[in-house]
Amino acid sequence: MNFITIDKKDWAGGIDKSRKTYRVFGPVQDENGCQLKPLAPDVYPLMDAGVTVMSPKSVLFPQTEKMLTATLDESSEDHHIMKPVEKDNTPRVVLGIRPYDARAIQMVKLNFDNPDYQDPYWCEAYDATTFVGLGINRPDSCDFSTSAGTGPFSEEGLDVLMADLDDRYLAKILTEKGETWAEACGFDTSADAAESQALFDILRKEAEKNITASVDTDRLSEKSILDLYEAPFWDDVAFSCINCGTCTFVCPTCWCFDIQDETKHKTATRFRNWDTCMSPLFTHHASGHNPRGSKVQRVRQRFMHKLKYFVDKYDQGIMCVGCGRCVASCPVNIDIREVCKTMNNYEKE
């Protein structure tokens, strides 16, 4: 594995060099807090910012995205024939992504890139993207990533993992994509591999020590779906929920979407928008029947999906990376860690 050091004095210049070939995304502060956004040519990522309010999933899966379009003008030969919208799939780089968010993108990949179908919008964006992560030296109080199968210095899903060493970054190049990015920035001061790895290990252990929150997941897979589904605790879990959907929108692993058509003049456009299992419309049949018509059914669906259905279907742990965004953002303080513990400890009487 290849390590390089990047003097922070060279950081902005390197980013500028890379802008010739990359669209650069990174955390910035705006009126709504810290957000991950495409950066204007004179803007640099706020590398020491806290956790972004929204997750980086939008880089590959925008909140609203045009999919197809057709002309409705009958004088045109191809009227009413839907065609894919052209996408900008030039290389892009996400700077400062948190390691657990990179792991989340690998989970979302299970949905959009599977043996039966590949979603071209997501997959092509994924192929075009390089993820440059920054290890988390000081985890937030809501971070429980270590017990969710990732951690502050996890490498999964990253092309480069960097560590902040005050006056410089130490970067571990993990993939060919990462190497190409480093070259484009002109970052080429190599560092001793053994020493660098040792340093990474120390930082990781220090950071992991500071994570005190956790989830218990060890017994989820042995439970039966129906036992958990029919368990008596769901009314209590859902009691305070107002079905606002915030948890699903801030979640880096929530991938559900809606498809809607819009017509403007003679052009029809088919969009997809983030959807939420908290909304009754999510499952509302045209007939009026709704299999998840009540709030408790929808709350149960969210937790069962993340903590049981996903576990059983993919055998890759829970569909949660422990970023703590839903815990921090929930207006009524519903805590996935508590729900997970309740499910994990549940014994049918």
Added chain:
Amino acid sequence: MENPYVPYPVRIDDIEVATEDKSLKTFTFVFQNPADEEKFAYKAGQFAELSIPGVGEIPIGIASSPVEKGFVKFTVFRTGMVTSHLHNMKKGDIMGIRGPLGNWYPWEKLENKNVVIIGGGFAFTTLRSSIVYMLDPANRSRFKNIDVIYGARSPGMLLYREKLFDWEKRDDINMHITVDSTDDPDWKYHTGFVPQIVEKNAPVADEDTYAIVCGPPIMIKFTQPALTQLGYQDHQVIMSLENKMKCGIGMCGRCNIGKELVCKDGPVFTLEQINQTPKEY
């Protein structure tokens, strides 16, 4: 990369009013590009998204049969925004079809078996596809006895009436057509609800008999005990489920029953499978 969201362009070749209350119409579509018909190779029991640019898409079971070439047919109940729009379209209009989607009735498993088809109301579309498929001269010998129990509220609400009465006359299929009630003195078939007709007329199950059941929830609810009484085990009862869908390819997340997605892992499940999942359909 193949884009599974792009529909095949089709032309509406024919529209038939399917029931006396005009709430159902059968649409016959012809592919604009003949090569697309081959790409759309389907099996009885699958569905497709009917796609109207600027309006939206709806998942509908394929009513035509793989043995019928040159067109595809869908019978659509007018109920929401897209189906209402579709009902107002006319012959010659261009729209799209995306599919085929989902799994199908387990035709390999059904080979050399007795097949009992039980349908109610307008949940007879993929069953029509199945019957036409099994009765095709190339396929009939692959199945043993075929029984069909099909009911609707009144004679005018039965789908595919001409086909039903043709099948009635054949000796290689046992038809049990029924209506809830009728004041037609010349009605020569059964009167009564589907579960009652099942109780009286469906063959007793041995291990080589399978039932395919499609219908409104109330019919399914009362048909299940009748089948159990006749000796059908849960793995011998095959059902097709419906849920709200958008993508149809297992990605948008809404049609799940437990960890199964109705659009991709279904819509066809055995009762044994359904009993192991939350009943969220």
